[in-house]
Each structure stands twice: as C-alpha cells, then as structure tokens.
Amino acid sequence: HIQLREFVDKQKIEAFSPDVVIIATGSELTMPQIPGMRNINGLSFKEVLKGEVKIEREKVVVLGGGLIGLETALFLTSLGNDVTVLKRYETISENIDPVYAPHLLSNLQKQGVNIISKVMIMEIEQNQVLIKTHSKELNKVYFDKIVLTRELMPSNKLAKEIEASEVYLIGDALKPRRIFNAVFEGFMVGRQI
Template sequence: MPMAAGTALQGLRDGGKIQAGQKVLILGGGGIGAETADFLSEKGKDVTLVEMREGIALDLVGHLQHFLNMRLKEKKVQILTSTKVLRFEPSGVWVEDSEGTRRLGGFDSVVAAIGVKPDNKLSRSLQGKVPEIFVVGDAAQPREVLEALLEAEETAMKI
C-alpha cells in the first residue's frame, strides 16, 4: 500500500500533486482531507475517507461543510467517521470504530491529510520589535479562504 512520502498538501489546489491509484484511502476528514476526497472523486477515483471525529470538515464554516458533505455523498465517497487508524500492514490498514476493529484493504494509494499546523515564524521573530503583531489566515490556523478573509477584515478594522 504505497504512501507518497514528502508530498505536503496545503489545500485543494495541491490535490493536483497527487498521482493516486484508482482506490484511494484518505486519512483525516478535516477541510483539506474532505476537499482532497472531493477532488479525487471528481477524477473518477474510488475514495474512502477516515476521520476520528464524529463528522467531516468540522473545521469549515457551516454552509461550506454542508455543501462538501453533500458533494461527497453524491459522488459516493465512503465516509468513516468516529474511526481511529490503529496500524498499517502490507494487506491494509486496521481501524477501530464503535463496532470494533476491522481491516480495510485493496487501496492503491494512501493520502495523509492530518497534522496541519500553523506557520507563524515571522510573527515570533518580530515579537518585541514592533508595538503590535496580528496573525491572520493560515499563520493563525489553517482553514478555508473565506474564513481567513473574514478574519483579515476583522483585524483590519481593529488597526
């Protein structure tokens, strides 16, 4: 079960970097994982999305979350929520949900859309050198562009 090492996805546009097989397992159902599932299913891939939380795209604004959920259901993406990945083996990946432990297999590719963290090195380097620092957008917290724009507008009004 190949997993492309070193391919970092920062958003939907990065989905084009993926040279995925036909049957794809996506680990992580936040905004980036859900958007990647949407992108790959649009390309005709058979996608399974595994998320440990109770829903997918929970980090997106309500209407965006709803829209993405509808699209994934229409495209017949298999969505496994409240599901934790336990381990990888050559034959597949072992997961655990409320019904117990089971193996998912037959995947050509695995996409890890987990562990996104903000990059705010610049703000840390300016700490104490300027009177005020405002961290917005993905430097504050990775999210969708509309949310980042709203935050930037709110910050601009404060300045």
C-alpha cells in the same frame, strides 16, 4: 510601504525596519503519529489540490474527514479515483458551514466516496491501513495512494523571530480555520492600524 508575494525572513524584515508587520504565513501539515506512517509516501492535500501530484484511477485513502478531507475526496473522485475517507468522529466537522454541509455530503454520496466514521487508525503498512472500528473490530483498508488532511498547525515561526513594535498574526498563521477568518482578521487589523 506594502510588499506582497516575496520571500521574507527575519533579516529582510529587520533591514526594512517596519512599524507594523502582518503575518499571514498559513499553516503546515504535521505528520500524524501513527505506526508505519514514516515508511510510506503519504501525500499532502496541498500537493493534490495544487496539481503537484497527479492521482488518476487509483484507490485512494484520505486521512481526515473535516472540510479539507471531504473536499479533497470530492476532487479526487472527479479524476476517476476510488476514494475512502477515514475519520475519527461520526458527526460532520463543526468547521463546515451548516448550509454547505448537506450539499457537500450529497455530492460525496453521488460520487461514491466511501466514508468510514468513528475509526482509530492503528497502523499503516505498505498498501493498507489497519483500523479499529467503534465496535472494536480490526479491519484493513487497502490503497494505492494515501492523502493526509489532518493535524494542521499554524506556521508562525517568523512571528516569534522578529522584533517590531507591532506584529499581528492573521489567518491560519494564528489558528488553522477557513478563508473568511483570514479575510476578516486582515480587515480588522487594517482598521486597527
């Protein structure tokens, strides 16, 4: 018996008494530990990409320059926003397919996304981010909206609560990565059981 697209909690699983439980609950965005972060209304990339929040023709700072951050920046520019991505490292994240990376970077450049690499975020105030560059300079980046794309954590609390003979975590519930990881893990678990 398979049940999809339904709210599930410990009680529902125990009432069903399954032999096997496969958990693909995804990941959650954690709040970065940056001074001032709790005083602003930061948006999650999920809210932005799902269209739950409309951002048009504004100055937007995206925190995080991994695949999610860069694709979110590209999406935001398509809505007429002026986007700056702040990223810790100089290199492109290893979670971006090397075949796709040049295409993504080319599109970001064509759309005018400003990517500032090798920065440490020191503090966030009402409409500005104080950053320290690799040369130890302090600079301010101004914004109307700020979007969070860093610090994804597995959403696997349910797996720790339930007692079933076999419990499998797949996808971001195991470790935040890309969609093909979840599909492959689902396939492998399906073959195993």
